Structures are given as structure tokens and as C-alpha cells.
Amino acid sequence: MSNLEIHGRKGTLVTDDTAKDITRVEELAYDIRIGEVMTSDVQALTPDAPMSALLELMRTTRISGAPVIEDGSLVGIISLEDLIRALTANDLEAPVRKYMNPQVITLKDYDPVIEAMERFSKDKVGRFPVVDVNSRLVGMITKGDVTRGLLVSLQRDYQAEEVRRYRASHLFEDINSDRTSLILRYNIKAQDFINGGKASSDIKRALLRLGASPQIARRCGIAIYEAEMNLIIHTTNGGIIRVEIEPHRITMKTTDDGPGIADIKKAMQAGFTTATQQIREMGFGAGMGLVNIQRCVDEMSLQSSPNQGSRLEMRINLQPTESFRELSTKTTEEIKK
Amino acid sequence: MNLNQIREQLNLTLLTDTNPPETMPVSSVYTSDLLSCVMAGAKPSSVWVTLQAHMNVIAVATLLEISAVILTEGSQPDPAVLQKANEQGVTLLSTSETSFTVSGQLWELGLRAA
Numbered sequence: 001m002s003n004l005e006i007h008g009r010k011g012t013l014v015t016d017d018t019a020k021d022i023t024r025v026e027e028l029a030y031d032i033r034i035g036e037v038m039t040s041d042v043q044a045l046t047p048d049a050p051m052s053a054l055l056e057l058m059r060t061t062r063i064s065g066a067p068v069i070e071d072g073s074l075v076g077i078i079s080l081e082d083l084i085r086a087l088t089a090n091d092l093e094a095p096v097r098k099y100m101n102p103q104v105i106t107l108k109d110y111d112p113v114i115e116a117m118e119r120f121s122k123d124k125v126g127r128f129p130v131v132d133v134n135s136r137l138v139g140m141i142t143k144g145d146v147t148r149g150l151l152v153s154l155q156r157d158y159q160a161e162e163v164r165r166y167r168a169s170h171l172f173e174d175i176n177s178d179r180t181s182l183i184l185r186y187n188i189k190a191q192d193f194i195n196g197g198k199a200s201s202d203i204k205r206a207l208l209r210l211g212a213s214p215q216i217a218r219r220c221g222i223a224i225y226e227a228e229m230n231l232i233i234h235t236t237n238g239g240i241i242r243v244e245i246e247p248h249r250i251t252m253k254t255t256d257d258g259p260g261i262a263d264i265k266k267a268m269q270a271g272f273t274t275a276t277q278q279i280r281e282m283g284f285g286a287g288m289g290l291v292n293i294q295r296c297v298d299e300m301s302l303q304s305s306p307n308q309g310s311r312l313e314m315r316i317n318l319q320p321t322e323s324f325r326e327l328s329t330k331t332t333e334e335i336k337k
Numbered sequence: 338m339n340l341n342q343i344r345e346q347l348n349l350t351l352l353t354d355t356n357p358p359e360t361m362p363v364s365s366v367y368t369s370d371l372l373s374c375v376m377a378g379a380k381p382s383s384v385w386v387t388l389q390a391h392m393n394v395i396a397v398a399t400l401l402e403i404s405a406v407i408l409t410e411g412s413q414p415d416p417a418v419l420q421k422a423n424e425q426g427v428t429l430l431s432t433s434e435t436s437f438t439v440s441g442q443l444w445e446l447g448l449r450a451a
Contacts, residue, residue: 030357112357194417197396204400221400222376229372229393283389288373295377 026114028153034116035109037149038130038139044069045078047097051086054078054096067129067137068100074129074137076100106131109138113149116141169211172247172324179246182210186241188231188254193282196232199241200225203252210245213322220250223296223314226289227254230312233279235259239309247324252297252314261304268294268302338363338448340405340428343384347442349407349430352414353422361404361428365451368440372397379403380451384443386436390414398427405429409436 043057044067057066058080065079082099086092107116107128119128120143130139172180184206186199204221208214224241231239231254239256261267267274268290275285294300297314304310318324340358344351351358367379368386372393379385381402387394390412398406405428408414414422414429422429432439 027360030360114357194392196393197400201396201399218381218401225376225396225400226373282391282393283370283372283387284393286371286373288371288377292373292377 025150025154028150029114029117030112032113032149032153033109034107034111034113034130034141035138037113037145038109038141039145040139042067042137042140044137045096046070047075047095047100049096050093051083051096051099052092054083055092058083065127067140068096069137074104074106074131076102077104077129079126104129107141108133113146116146164209165211168209169324171210182245184243184245188228188238188241190232190235190238192232192238196229197225199228203243207245207250210324212324216316216318216322219296219316220252223293224252226292227252227312227314229284230254230289231256233275233284245324248318250316250318254312255309257309258307260306260308261302261310262306264302264304338446340384343443343446344430346446347432347439349432352419352429352431353427355423355426356428358428363404363448366440366443366448367450368436376401386439386443388412388436390418392418392421395421395425395427399425403427407432407439409434409439
């Protein structure tokens with residue numbers, strides 16, 4: 001975990017290949033705030049304290065530097081090197097003010113850890129005082145704090161995701177029945193554009209949780225999104241999405257109670273739409289919805305007649321290697337290792 | 338290429354604050370205002386150029402794992418859309434240029450459809 005590496009990547013081209021190498025650690029360096037990893041129990045000195053007080057502080061607390069505070073505000077920083085200078089000059093009774101560095105670079109507690117990493121590599125300084133939004137000193141940060149903070153988050157992250165995936169992917173293995181399936185239902189309201197895409201996002205996330213491959217989840221997500229938007233745009237009273245997940249296939253059905261499709265053949269043609277001008281202005285009604293669904297699923301059937309509801313059924317068959325049972329066995333083996 | 342390089346080169350305004358643009362790789366571009374076409378054509382980690390700025394843009398971008406949406410011709414999302422984008426981690430950028438110009442500039446930077 002070298003900060004130089006991260007620093008060096010800035011401003012260079014990130015190709016597909018290098019993008020894969022952007023590690024979780026680097027992501028975390030952007031995600032975690034300095035306030036989360038800093039030491040908040042700060043030992044500070046006043047500028048009028050003698051250097052011998054610094055010596056004592058360092059001896060008892062084993063820290064290698066401290067902020068200097070006067071009337072509540074940060075006026076300098078003093079470190080082991082400064083103490084050595086005072087010791088060499090046999091000047092331990094001199095005030096801290098004489099040896100401190102008054103030009104203090106501070107970091108903000110709400111900035112991402114990457115800021116601290118960049119400053120450490122740029123300024124060759126071992127520690128920075130951390131201030132809050134009101135410029136009040138709230139902590140100190142060292143390279144050690146950064147490393148520790150990143151490692152802790154990395155581990156927390158890893159454990160949480162492992163547990164979630166492990167539990168979800170075992171669903172099909174731990175329950176014995178002749179035919180096990182998981183059914184997800186969503187009620188979709190007509191004209192509810194604000195929530196359009198919510199059900200499809202939830203379904204996609206559920207599939208990933210269960211161990212589906214990103215490609216399968218993506219195909220389901222696209223197909224369901226189009227079907228969901230059809231319910232929102234075209235139905236009188238909305239409709240229902242029902243997704244049945246079985247170890248070897250995913251079946252998605254939408255049903256509604258009208259107004260129905262006059263000519264299914266025409267509706268299936270690319271570019272054909274019955275959407276109003278207003279809907280088209282929002283970017284819907286390209287006449288591509290059903291075409292997209294057909295492209296994403298293995299089987300599709302659409303039943304409808306005017307003044308009655310429509311039933312759309314979509315199915316994605318999982319290859320033996322993609323099946324949920326297979327996946328869950330694999331995960332178990334990986335975890336056992 | 339990352340999103341920050343694109344932001345700098347095209348002088349785009351960053352509207353969201355979830356993902357630092359320099360951490361977001363961009364590998365392709367898709368330009369369209371028709372959501373179903375985007376559904377069919379846009380690749381993961383791509384940039385989507387459109388003048389649509391309503392809520393469903395965020396839903397589409399989330400589902401497709403699109404890196405960022407460039408809103409053209411000065412089109413502005415309303416606060417609810419911005420909030421949703423931040424929640425879902427979809428980066429929104431805006432410009433007064435047309436979709437045509439933005440696409441051309443992205444082409445010049447070496448980006449292609451896929």
C-alpha cells in the first residue's frame with residue numbers, strides 16, 4: 001500500500017487494463033474520511049511551556065510530535081527533531097515557541113484519507129494536525145493511523161460481504177425440497193416515473209447477492225427495467241412484477257389489467273410505439289422496449305388483447321456452471337479453503 | 338481515461354459529490370436521449386451524453402453501471418434528481434454545449450462507442 005503509487009497514477013491514462021488494478025484499498029482511500037482514522041486523543045502543548053515539558057510528554061506517551069495551542073487556536077507543531085535541536089544546544093528551558101514550526105499545514109477531518117496520503121508523500125512530514133469545519137483542532141494523523149484505518153476498514157468490508165454472500169448463496173443448498181424457488185413480488189403504480197427502475201435495481205441487487213454472474217444480473221436488470229417502465233407508462237392501474245428464482249433459471253412475469261395491446265406483432269417491431277408526445281419527450285417510447293427484452297432473455301411470451309390485461313413472461317436459463325446451486329457449492333469450497 | 342480528465346478537457350461542471358472523478362475509469366461513450374436505446378447500447382463504465390435530466394436517467398445509469406452522465410445544452414436536474422444521483426453513486430456533469438459537440442470532443446480524446 002504505497003501512497004506513491006496512488007499519487008503517481010493521478011493524471012495518467014487509466015485504460016481498461018489498469019482500471020482493473022484500482023484496488024479496494026485505493027477506493028477506500030477515497031471513501032474513508034480523515035476523521036475516521038485520526039487519533040482524537042491529542043496531547044498538546046502551549047507555546048510558553050519549556051522544551052523539557054515536551055521531553056517529558058514524549059517520554060511518557062511515546063508520541064513523536066505534538067501540536068502547539070494558544071488560546072484555543074493552533075499556532076505551531078513541534079516534533080522529535082525540534083527536541084533534538086534543543087537538547088544539542090542544551091536549551092531545554094527555552095519555550096516551545098522557540099523551536100516549534102509555526103507554519104502548520106492542517107488537514108480537514110471531512111477530507112478523504114487520500115488527501116492525507118498525498119500530503120505525506122508531498123511534504124515529507126510525519127504528522128498533520130486535523131481540524132474540523134470550524135478550524136478547531138480535533139486530532140492528529142500519522143502514516144501509521146492511515147495504514148491502520150485502511151486495514152481495519154478493509155477487513156470489516158471483507159467480512160460483511162463474505163457473510164452476506166455466504167448466507168444468500170446457501171439458500172438453495174440448505175433447503176431440501178423437490179423444487180425450491182425464491183419469489184420476489186413488486187407492485188408497480190401507473191405513471192409513477194419517480195420510482196421507475198427501482199424494482200429492477202432491487203431485483204438486480206438480489207440476484208448478485210444470490211451469487212448470479214454480473215452478466216446474468218445485467219440481462220435480467222435490463223429486461224425487467226423495460227417491463228417495469230411499460231407498466232408505468234402504458235397501464236391504466238399499474239401492475240405486478242413477479243420474479244421466480246430457481247437454481248437453474250430465472251422467470252420474470254409482469255401482469256396488468258389493461259388497456260392491453262391491440263397488435264402484438266406490431267408492438268414487437270423495433271421503433272413502433274404508442275407512447276404520447278409527452279412521454280416521448282422524456283426519452284421513453286423509443287419503440288425498443290420489447291425488442292430489448294427479447295435480446296436479453298432466452299424465452300419470452302406476451303399475451304394480450306385490447307380492453308384486457310397483458311401478461312409478459314420472460315425466462316433466462318442458467319448454464320450448469322452458472323446455476324445458483326453450483327455457485328453456492330463453489331462459494332462453500334472457497335470459504336472452506 | 339478517467340472522468341476527471343474528461344471533466345477538465347471539456348470544461349464540464351461536476352454536479353454530484355459522491356465519486357471523486359479521478360477514481361472513475363471511462364472506457365466508452367454512448368449518446369442518445371432515448372432511454373431504451375441507451376439500455377440496448379451503453380456499456381458498463383461508459384459515459385452517457387444526453388439532454389434528459391429527469392429521475393429515470395438515474396435509474397438507467399444505475400442499472401447499466403454507467404460511470405457518468407453528461408447533461409448537455411445546459412439542462413439542469415432538479416434537486417430530487419441530484420439527491421437520487423448522489424444516493425446511487427451516479428456522477429452527473431453538465432455543459433452548455435450540444436450533445437453533438439460533446440460527442441465530437443470525446444471522440445477527439447480517443448473514446449469510442451465500445
